[in-house]
Amino acid sequence: MSHLVLDGLTKRFGGFTAVDAMNLSVERGEFVSLLGPSGCGKTTTLQMIAGFVDVDRGGIRLDGADLVSVAPNKRGLGIVFQSYALFPHMTVAENIAFGLEMRDVSKPDRDKRTLAAMELVGLKGFADRYPRRMSGGQQQRVALARALVIKPALLLLDEPLSNLDAKLREEMQGELRQIQRSVGTTTILVTHDQHEAMALSDRIVVMNQGRIEQIGAPDQVYDRPASAFVASFLGKTNVLAGTGDGQGSVAIGDLVLPLPGAGKGPLQLAVRPERLSIAAAGEPGLEARILGRVFQGTHWLLSAQSAAGALTLMRGNDGAAVPTEGETVRLRFNAADAALLPGGAAP
Amino acid sequence: MSLAVTERNSPFLLTGPALLVFLGLVIIPLGMTVLLSFYDWGQYKGIVPEFTLKNWVEVFTDSYFFEIFLRTFRIAILVTLASILIGVPEAYILNRMAPAWRSAFLLVVIGPLLVSVVARTLGWALLLGSTGLVNQGLIALGLITTPLEFMFTETGVVIVLIHVLIPFMILAVWASLQRLDPQIENAALSLGASRLTIWRRVILPQIVPGILSGSIIVFSLAASAFASPAIIGGRRLKVAATLAYDEFLNTLNWPLGAAVASLLLLALVLITVGSNRLIERRYAQVFE
Amino acid sequence: MRRNSPPALIFHGLFVVFMLAPLLIVCVVAFTPEGYLSLPTRGPSLRWFKAIFDYPEFIRAFRDSLWLAALSSTIAIMLAVPAALAIARYRFPGREAMTTLFMSPLMVPHVVLGIAFLRFFTQIGISGTFVGLVLSHIIVVIPFALRLVLAASYGIDRRIEHAAISLGAGTSTVFRRVTLPLILPGVVSGWLLAAINSFDEVTMTVFIASPATVTLPVRMFLYIQDNIDPLIAAVSACLIAMTAALLFALDRLFGLDRLFVGSGKG
Incomplete structure (x- = not known):
């Protein structure tokens, strides 16, 4: 059984169909990218999985259980936002521990797991820093640690690297891939950057105008584009x-x-x-x-x-x-x- | 239950309390005041809830009221014009100062706003009296021989209201100056424009909306000012606000006072809404 | 940044004198040793400041004004915060009209509000009470509270709240732990501005104050109507000194331009 299943997922905004009967199955531990130009429906899809946007039609199932009827704060998903969305009034450690606090994890356990998460993303020693006083790359790591520390069933990444400069982005790509491999969390990445999608993903879902154009491994999608759109969008x-x-x-x-x-x-x-x-x-x-x-x-x-x-x-x-x-x-x-x-x- | 579903009702739940308070404490009392202006009143019978137009007829036909409203708006216009003439250059000068000086002088502009109007007007009463510092100074300088009359005159009221209201003009103009691209003067200079031309053709057109919105504020506050005209103008020199006060608390003719107040409100709403519309239509395309 | 020319600086100097002169004269006259209005040419004296304590009505009015300001601005901010959040983040029918309504006490002449409250409170039987004063002041100061909270609310990245939700926080937790801390500067400055405006309000209050409940500005206004003497100058000087102290504190804490500018309409 697939880990995450999108079944005929549809979202309309007024007369505009943002996501049109989308079907997708993601296996446990897989890294899947939703790739497409802005307005293709990839972010709306992510928001529906996260629960921030209503589903008009179709279903989302996680391990066979319906996700649509679950409140967004009970879904247990880890999300890394494009703007990082760190809590500016909390330190790095407080940011990372927030999700554990919401789960009533005991203080000693919380501290231990927060420390481990900071180590995982290479932020040892930054516990008492405030986000404002950190570089974009460091903020990115805090956001990742905050999302991973709750051991989410799914990791959702919304254009997480687009605010970094080219060199740092490449570095973070490698690191992100390596961290995802080591924790084995099923991951959905939303991006408009073909290089990022190809560098990170097990499979790429190319989207255009709310529809899936092609699903496949990066080399497969690149070498065997299924449509003129895919061919021209990837390279x-x-x-x-x-x-x-x-x-x-x-x-x-x-x-x-x-x-x-x-x-x-x-x-x-x-x-x-x-x-x-x-x-x-x-x-x-x-x-x-x-x-x-x-x-x-x-x-x-x-x-x-x-x-x-x-x-x-x-x-x-x-x-x-x-x-x-x-x-x-x-x-x-x-x-x-x-x-x-x-x-x-x-x- | 999804997030989006709960959010559909949220705006009404969140604004509900404030809305109820405003309905109960603004809409209803204002409505009652307008209603009151149509009630009858007599020296011995008091307020009689019978519909009559006599208060409105009196306000519109008696030259006594006409004179007071005319004076009120004359003062408001003078105060507004003076605020533009003094406030716009001052805002521009402030904007060109080094940041440290600017924040210090900003205190001078804003500070008086936070001091009770009564205390500020008291200061002017001390300055403008026939033995006040202004007259003593002018006599000492040999500019005049007999003291000038400021107390109980329109001139006095206008001077005090300029002092009370000019911060609003400066803040409004300064806000629009801050939106100006700092390079824009250099751009005009490089194209060969003179200082004066830059002011007239480049700076002024861009801050006109700020001047106009400042003018609306100053005008409406000047037209409805109470404490300063009451202290400087005294019983002799009445304006709309002090007139309404007298009708309510001295003559006790509430319906007539309500008619005066309703007329003042109506006139100000028409003027401010009208000029806002005009500004928005004229400048919408420039300042989106 | 080009420098201001000498004529501009002279203009500026005159303007500063114009703004400060009435406040300074009050403070100077307050120190007179004479029994009548005059400059303290024989050296400063504190006799009129001491005299304030012989007039308990000023002390009582001051205390009432402080209470009134604290109460009305607290209630105003409690109404303004949810309203500002709704206006800042949702598009709903009536949103524009509601904003105009909530800001309307700035534009409706305070004389008119005073008359309306006097009439209304008389009808419902709370005229001349402290409750009436609080209710009317809530209305007058809400625009100040709303404007600053609104500015703070527009600045929030909603994804920060989404992040908290995704980490398991419920509605009230998100508000308490994330939203409120983020808009706190706006809430605090909005409260302060509301309190200052409540404390200073005289035009509307003069209609609804009664001998039992009089605010300090109204007490001063009524006193000046009868006569102007060094005592009232001393009271005013105290007020001016307090305001100056508050002003410096505010400037240090928030920056005055943040408090007043950019929200042009006063």
């Missing part, structure tokens, strides 16, 4: 127009690739920039004119125009010559690197 991607012959092969310019399952007539393929390469002389390829190039340190990003559409490709900064603006090149890629997008005709 850079090229959507190329091709023509299927109805017998499992697709023509993109001069390039003909075997793609089982491709239909007949015009269709769309998604290919990542890093999977496009320049064809050797005499090899078939897609002709493209280089429009511009941008140096990125480890690689170059080239923008180009082809008969199959505008595209971006990557060339490693490995000493080899890089095509210049105005040059015409012939591009190729492997059939395994192309994802067939549903939706039939090219635009």
Whole structure:
């Protein structure tokens, strides 16, 4: 039996459907990200699980028991908010101990568990500090400790790292993942940051306009996007127009690739920039004119125009010559690197 | 029970007590006062709860009342204008001071607000009397030979009310000055504007809403002022508020006093609501 | 920050003199040794301050005023806190109208309120009582309490309360342990401002005070109506000194600009 089940979960605000009949099963100990642009319904979903937003239709079950009818303060979930939402008038230790106090944990036990939680998040010695006098990263750790110390059935993370600068965010990602592994709490992360979702999650749920676009492991979602939206939301991607012959092969310019399952007539393929390469002389390829190039340190990003559409490709900064603006090149890629997008005709 | 469901009733539970208190202690008494203004009264029969328009007719036709209301609003307008002329530059000067000086002088502006109006007016009575410091000073300077009359004159009342009410103007203007981008004067300077042009074209238009809201406050408080006109103006120089007081506590003609009070309230509500509407419509697009 | 020009500073100096002169003259005259109004040219004397104690009505009025201010502002703040929380965080029908209503005692002339209360209290038979004074002062000071609590309530991040709820706190615990501490500065300053305004109120109170229950400002007003002498100057000087002390304390505690500015409408 799944640990957390969302069953046809629906929320409307006036005429706007924020979450539309969402189904999701999460296993015990799993780290699942809800990923999508703002307004896609991911935060509303989290708020419904937490109990801060009413459910219009559908159910939420935790270990088979209905959660919707449970008051938000009786759900026993740990939540880390985007703004951290620390109690500014309480010290770090008081913040962390608050949930234990609400559970009538005895004072000695409370102190012991608070201390352990501070150690877990690397805040030993900060017990008497007030949140205002701590850095964003430290506040983040307090929020995490406060949520984990009550041994929550679920850990809900609402864009927890978005207020940190890039370097700190990367650091915290690693640490968050490691802490979650060690305590084994089932975790739902809400984020609009694809890198964060890919770095942290066992599975990613890509959402758009209140609906789930795709659920899968990070590499699976990245390499095999189920829709043009997923393909473009997760990293850079090229959507190329091709023509299927109805017998499992697709023509993109001069390039003909075997793609089982491709239909007949015009269709769309998604290919990542890093999977496009320049064809050797005499090899078939897609002709493209280089429009511009941008140096990125480890690689170059080239923008180009082809008969199959505008595209971006990557060339490693490995000493080899890089095509210049105005040059015409012939591009190729492997059939395994192309994802067939549903939706039939090219635009 | 979900959080959101309990929250649907919360606003009414939370505002309920205050709302009941206001219904019982503001709406009903004000309503009764308006009602009272339509009651009859006689020297020997007292208040008679019979509907009559005679109080209102008297207030609107007797030149005695007309003169008092005219004086009341004349004083209020003078006080408001003077508060603008003194308060706006003073707020601007305060705003340009170093923070330490500014908070010290803010005490000078706000402090008098917290001192009882009676004590402040007493100070002015001591200053403005015929042997007061102001007259002695002016005579010593050779500017005048006989003392000027401030007590029991409109001039005296206006001076005192400026002192009493100007803090409201300064606070309102200062609040709008603080919303100004501090770089905006430099921007105008860099574009070649002179000091005066900057004031007229850049600063002033942005603080006009503050000036107007300050003016509404000063005007309505000046028009309804009681203690200062009563002490400085005395029995001779009546304004609307002291008139109502006399009708209630000396003549004991409550219905007539109620009519005076209702008229004052009505006039002020119309003026303040009207000018608020005007300001909001005119400046809504600039200051969202 | 550009400096103020010399003419601006002269203007400012004159303004400061204008603001302080009436208060200073009261304090100076209070120290006169003469039996009539005059400057203490023969050196300061405390005779009129001592004389205050021969007039128990001033002492009693002072005590009544303190009680009245404490009681009415406490009740006002108890009404204002829930109302402010509701107005700050919910959108409900009548919200705007309610806010206007609660702030209306600022705009309704106090003369009119005084007359209305006099009429109302006479009708229900509590005219001239201390209860009547408290009820009327609650109304007059609620706007001050509400405005400051409201400003504090708008500043709360509701997710802090959500955090407390998710950790298991019930409604009353959230209020006691999280919401109230967060708005406490607003509550305290709102209470103080309400108390000061209740203590100073004279226009409305003059209508409903009776010989048995008179506040200090009303007692002073009635005294001045009869005659102005050094005694009343001494009483006023005491008031001014107390206010000055309070003002410095408030400035230290909260910062006066926080208390008064940004909430422009007075």
